[in-house]
Structures are given as C-alpha cells and as structure tokens.
Amino acid sequence: MPSSLKTIGEKAFFNCKNLSELKLPSGVNYIKPSAFAYCSSIDSLAFPNSVTQIGNQVCQDCIRLKYLYLPGSVDVIGEYAFQNCEKLQMLTLREGTTTIHTGAFSGCKGLIVIDLPKSISSLGPNCFEGCGDIHTMYCHKENPPTCASNAFSPDVIEARLFVPNKADKVYEMMDYESKGFEKIKTLPDDDKLEKHKGKELEDGLKEVAKKPELRLKRAQKQAKQKEKEQKKEMGF
Numbered sequence: 001m002p003s004s005l006k007t008i009g010e011k012a013f014f015n016c017k018n019l020s021e022l023k024l025p026s027g028v029n030y031i032k033p034s035a036f037a038y039c040s041s042i043d044s045l046a047f048p049n050s051v052t053q054i055g056n057q058v059c060q061d062c063i064r065l066k067y068l069y070l071p072g073s074v075d076v077i078g079e080y081a082f083q084n085c086e087k088l089q090m091l092t093l094r095e096g097t098t099t100i101h102t103g104a105f106s107g108c109k110g111l112i113v114i115d116l117p118k119s120i121s122s123l124g125p126n127c128f129e130g131c132g133d134i135h136t137m138y139c140h141k142e143n144p145p146t147c148a149s150n151a152f153s154p155d156v157i158e159a160r161l162f163v164p165n166k167a168d169k170v171y172e173m174m175d176y177e178s179k180g181f182e183k184i185k186t187l188p189d190d191d192k193l194e195k196h197k198g199k200e201l202e203d204g205l206k207e208v209a210k211k212p213e214l215r216l217k218r219a220q221k222q223a224k225q226k227e228k229e230q231k232k233e234m235g236f
Contacts, residue, residue, distance in 0.1 A: 001025050008035045049073050072096025077104045086110050100127045112204035123147040135204025138162045144174040156180025157214050162187045
C-alpha cells in the first residue's frame with residue numbers, strides 16, 4: 001500500500017480468506033468498519049502510530065490473529081472490532097486508549113493476559129464476553145475505569161488483577177472481585193512488567209485445563225448459598 005494512503009474503506013478486504021500478510025503504511029489514520037473482517041488467514045497485525053480511529057467489526061472473525069499491536073494513538077476501539085479472534089492470547093493497550101466499546105474482544109476465547117493503560121476510562125458491555133480463560137489483568141489506572149456489569153464473562157474464575165500501589169481497596173469497592181478477579185495485587189515495577197506478563201501467560205495456559213472443574217465447584221457453592229438464603233427467608 002502506498003504511503004499516501006490515509007483511509008481504508010468499509011469492507012475493503014472483507015472475507016479475503018487467503019490474505020495472510022498485511023503491512024499498513026504509516027500515513028493511515030482511519031480504518032473503517034469491517035475493513036479486514038473474516039480475513040481468516042492473518043496471524044499478526046500491527047496498526048501504525050498514525051491510526052486514530054478503528055471502526056466497528058474491523059477485524060471480526062480473524063480467527064488466526066494471534067499477535068496484535070494497537071498504538072496509543074487509537075482513542076476508541078469500536079464495537080465488536082476484534083470479536084472472535086480466538087487465537088489472541090495477550091492484549092496490550094498503549095497509553096492514549098480510553099474506551100473499549102461493546103463486544104470489542106468478545107469471543108476471544110484464547111485470551112489469557114490483558115494489560116490496560118492509565119488512560120483507560122471505559123470498558124463497555126460484553127467487551128470481553130466469552131473470554132472465560134482470562135488469567136491475569138493489569139490495570140495501570142489508580143481510579144478504576146467505568147466497567148459495565150457484563151463486561152467480562154461470568155466464566156472468569158480465580159483471575160489475578162494487578163493495580164497501582166494502594167489502589168486495591170478502590171478496586172474492591174468497585175466490585176471487580178465479582179467479575180472473577182479474586183486476587184487483587186500490586187503492579188510489578190515497569191522494568192519487570194514484560195517478564196512478569198510472560199510468566200503469567202505461561203501459568204494461565206497451564207491452568208486452562210483446570211477451569212471446568214473450578215467452575216463446577218463454584219457453581220455448587222453458589223447453589224448451596226442460595227439454598228441456605230431461601231431457607232432463611234422461609235424461616236427454616
């Protein structure tokens with residue numbers, strides 16, 4: 001693509017199933033909806049630092065997309081932008097991104113590690129729906145971002161949340177524990193973060209096989225608690 005290119009139009013490469021490699025020029029600033037949707041052979045994609053807008057469903061059903069680079073110049077990630085990119089294991093957003101819209105990463109069932117910047121302010125409805133194997137999330141924002149009640153899959157269990165020093169109580173008050181983040185810890189130092197993320201990804205992949213058993217135990221525990229509450233209401 002020429003360096004003069006500024007916009008990639010709606011459905012420009014829609015359903016190009018044999019397109020396996022794509023290099024975007026540094027001048028591109030707007031990628032319109034469904035531009036690369038259903039490009040099922042692409043395994044890596046880097047958006048240049050000139051991109052400011054990513055449209056809805058831009059990479060929907062890119063089922064082999066495993067490596068994704070999103071620059072901080074992208075303020076908002078559109079609705080269902082990366083839905084069903086099921087090979088994506090680690091998501092890192094850069095400083096500057098503020099909003100993840102509805103369903104943006106829903107169906108990314110291989111997602112294990114999420115790293116959110118200080119600038120993040122809003123996690124929309126169902127933005128991580130179907131991502132039940134999330135093991136670790138880093139959030140660098142001291143005041144928790146606004147988070148829809150159904151932003152995360154109800155299948156997330158015993159996930160780890162790393163937040164700024166002394167911000168753990170604030171995240172507890174915002175009820176992040178109810179979203180499956182049962183362990184809230186302090187972020188590692190910046191110079192150790194990448195190594196830490198690699199270790200968390202490795203651990204998370206090992207624990208995927210244990211998740212169904214853990215979910216069953218949690219469901220049984222919740223059922224017993226509900227039964228106990230019902231008996232109490234009935235006077236037993």
